[in-house]
Amino acid sequence: MNRGYNGSEEGGRPNRYLTFRRALLLGTAILIVRSAIVLYLEDQEQLRVTIDDIIFPVVNGLAALSLFRAARTTRSKDEMMYIAWAFFAVAQVLYALGDVLWSILEIGLKETPFPSIADGPYLAYYPLFLIGVLLLPSTYQSTFERIKSLLDTGVVTIFAILIFWSLLIAPTVATLEEPDPLANAIAVAYPVADLVLAFALIALIFRRIEHIAQRPILLLAAGAVFMIIADSRFMVQALRDVYVPATLGDSFWLISYILTGLAGVLQVETVCVPVKPSAERPSPGFTWPLYIPYICAISAYAFLIWSIEQEDVNLYIRHHHLAAGVGMIILLIILRQIIAIKENTMLYAAAQKELHQRIASEREKEHLIKELESKTSEMERFIYTVSHDLRSPLITVSGFLGFLRDDIEKGAWDKVGEDIDILEGAITKMDMLLQDTLELSRIGRMMNPPEDVLFSDIVREALEQTSERIRSRGVSVVVTGDMPVVHVDRMRAVEALVNLIENSAKYMGDQRDPRIEIGCMRDGETVFYVKDNGIGIDPKNHKRVFELFYKVDNRSEGAGAGLAIVKKIIEVHGGRIWIESELGRGCTVFFTLPLSDSSITEDDSNR
Numbered sequence: 001m002n003r004g005y006n007g008s009e010e011g012g013r014p015n016r017y018l019t020f021r022r023a024l025l026l027g028t029a030i031l032i033v034r035s036a037i038v039l040y041l042e043d044q045e046q047l048r049v050t051i052d053d054i055i056f057p058v059v060n061g062l063a064a065l066s067l068f069r070a071a072r073t074t075r076s077k078d079e080m081m082y083i084a085w086a087f088f089a090v091a092q093v094l095y096a097l098g099d100v101l102w103s104i105l106e107i108g109l110k111e112t113p114f115p116s117i118a119d120g121p122y123l124a125y126y127p128l129f130l131i132g133v134l135l136l137p138s139t140y141q142s143t144f145e146r147i148k149s150l151l152d153t154g155v156v157t158i159f160a161i162l163i164f165w166s167l168l169i170a171p172t173v174a175t176l177e178e179p180d181p182l183a184n185a186i187a188v189a190y191p192v193a194d195l196v197l198a199f200a201l202i203a204l205i206f207r208r209i210e211h212i213a214q215r216p217i218l219l220l221a222a223g224a225v226f227m228i229i230a231d232s233r234f235m236v237q238a239l240r241d242v243y244v245p246a247t248l249g250d251s252f253w254l255i256s257y258i259l260t261g262l263a264g265v266l267q268v269e270t271v272c273v274p275v276k277p278s279a280e281r282p283s284p285g286f287t288w289p290l291y292i293p294y295i296c297a298i299s300a301y302a303f304l305i306w307s308i309e310q311e312d313v314n315l316y317i318r319h320h321h322l323a324a325g326v327g328m329i330i331l332l333i334i335l336r337q338i339i340a341i342k343e344n345t346m347l348y349a350a351a352q353k354e355l356h357q358r359i360a361s362e363r364e365k366e367h368l369i370k371e372l373e374s375k376t377s378e379m380e381r382f383i384y385t386v387s388h389d390l391r392s393p394l395i396t397v398s399g400f401l402g403f404l405r406d407d408i409e410k411g412a413w414d415k416v417g418e419d420i421d422i423l424e425g426a427i428t429k430m431d432m433l434l435q436d437t438l439e440l441s442r443i444g445r446m447m448n449p450p451e452d453v454l455f456s457d458i459v460r461e462a463l464e465q466t467s468e469r470i471r472s473r474g475v476s477v478v479v480t481g482d483m484p485v486v487h488v489d490r491m492r493a494v495e496a497l498v499n500l501i502e503n504s505a506k507y508m509g510d511q512r513d514p515r516i517e518i519g520c521m522r523d524g525e526t527v528f529y530v531k532d533n534g535i536g537i538d539p540k541n542h543k544r545v546f547e548l549f550y551k552v553d554n555r556s557e558g559a560g561a562g563l564a565i566v567k568k569i570i571e572v573h574g575g576r577i578w579i580e581s582e583l584g585r586g587c588t589v590f591f592t593l594p595l596s597d598s599s600i601t602e603d604d605s606n607r
Contacts (some may be wrong), residue, residue, distance in 0.1 A: 023066075023265040027258035030059060031251065038248055048246035053103035059257045060096035066264030067092050070216070073268045080137050085267065087132035088220065091125045092260060098122035115183040123186070126193035129224065130200040136217070144343040149206045151336040152293045155329050156206075159296035160198045162303070162317075162325045164191055168232060170316030171239050194231045197224055205289045216270055219263035226256040297333050300326045397423055448489045450573075452596040455528065456483035458490065459518055462497035466505070473514060475505050480519035484526055485596040488573055493593065496569040497530070499562040500589055504532035507587070511535075526595060533586040542579045566591075 034055055041048045067089035075082040101118035105111045141149060168191035176184045204221055230252030237243035304326045307315055315322075404419040459479055463470070470477060486493070501516060508514040517531040537545060546567040570577045570591050581587035
């Protein structure tokens with residue numbers, strides 16, 4: 001932690017004696033007392049002037065000290081902010097120096113302070129304040145936002161130039177009577193300096209909107225506004241030769257000093273007191289600057305109409321020049337609207353894209369939830385089936401072990417052989433169940449990388465693996481249709497087709513001419529099928545045949561896991577499988593598989 005003074009500077013606590021609340025009360029008291037003195041001494045102009053010449057430098061000096069203290073406190077937090085506040089402080093010191101020199105000339109030397117040495121520090125205040133504003137870190141802006149900010153700045157700047165030129169600068173130039181060129185230049189410099197100060201406010205509003213949300217910067221901006229009002233009031237009354245010094249109207253300068261000093265005090269408190277992260281505190285919504293360009297455009301147009309109607313008022317600017325300025329403002333407003341429409345169109349497109357992405361994400365989430373629920377339900381059925389079917393051979397083994405023990409004790413050796421045969425059958429069945437269960441569990445976890453392969457090659461390989469069973473049962477196999485290229489795990493695809501062929505051959509029943517047909521159909525969707533003319537399946541069991549260890553005929557060989565394995569392989573590939581069958585009319589198993597991006601078929605590959 002850096003060293004502090006009175007526990008208030010550079011990383012310490014704020015000074016408990018100089019708080020913003022007390023500074024505000026002090027400033028208010030000074031303003032009220034000064035106003036009361038002005039009203040009380042209404043007929044004593046010289047005494048009022050003397051009192052103002054004492055109050056103004058003192059208050060301005062305190063404001064400058066407050067800004068220096070703010071700059072020192074800010075240094076440990078942000079180097080660029082420190083430099084900006086340092087420029088504000090130097091600018092205020094120079095203005096306070098101008099007040100001191102003015103008071104010395106007016107009270108001590110009894111001289112007219114204008115033009116004088118005090119004008120140098122006064123005029124130096126304005127560009128230094130502008131530099132301080134430009135040094136404030138600006139918030140990040142997109143390309144469209146930067147363009148709109150430039151256009152907004154252009155609109156308000158042109159409006160400010162029209163107003164200042166028409167009401168202050170041009171009338172000042174036209175009424176110059178001093179023989180000294182330097183005096184004339186200084187007289188014109190003040191309204192130009194106020195225009196510079198106005199530009200500083202414009203830059204603060206449109207280029208550094210993030211910092212105008214900070215209360216100290218907002219107070220600085222308010223002080224600059226009152227400075228412009230005070231200067232403008234003075235110049236207008238001076239041009240009309242109606243200015244009376246040390247009146248309530250001069251309080252605008254005093255208010256500017258007080259607000260500037262309060263900004264310094266509040267900056268110290270803001271830096272020293274920890275604030276919540278931006279995510280924990282609401283961001284102030286300063287949307288009013290967005291309306292300023294439109295207000296300026298309407299005001300400029302109204303000013304043009306008024307200048308045309310008031311022919312007796314000399315604005316020291318020709319109507320066509322004023323119309324050109326108003327036209328430029330309208331042009332910039334139109335350009336801004338075009339940019340805004342384009343930006344809104346892009347934002348709308350981006351919002352629509354994000355909306356579609358969210359909808360897609362929601363659908364995917366719902367799909368995953370349903371898939372998870374399906375897998376959970378499948379797992380529950382799998383566990384139940386496994387525990388039930390594996391328990392059956394265990395019961396058989398347990399029971400016949402008891403019979404075997406009794407037969408050995410009784411010496412019934414002829415029955416011992418039968419008991420052992422039954423036990424071996426139960427153990428063999430259990431081994432088959434375990435192998436099928438393990439095979440089913442591996443599908444989806446242990447898969448080979450998918451590859452492009454002609455489905456006819458898969459059929460050919462599957463027929464080679466089942467050729468012995470097909471010949472032993474006298475089954476004829478027909479392959480029809482142009483087979484497309486599929487994108488699958490070749491080994492698993494062959495395994496699925498082998499199971500379907502063996503299942504068809506197993507349930508031929510007493511069919512004299514057993515026949516299996518393998519092919520594919522292309523009617524909007526490519527569907528593969530394995531069709532037989534066996535015993536068929538009751539429609540009410542079409543879904544049950546895909547359950548683990550379910551068998552259409554309990555007397556048939558095997559554990560009843562074949563179609564469950566096929567279904568798992570097809571679904572892992574993202575396909576579907578279903579059955580069309582009736583009892584005594586054969587069975588057709590339909591299924592889909594992902595096709596390759598290639599459009600090659602078997603006929604194409606044979607050319």
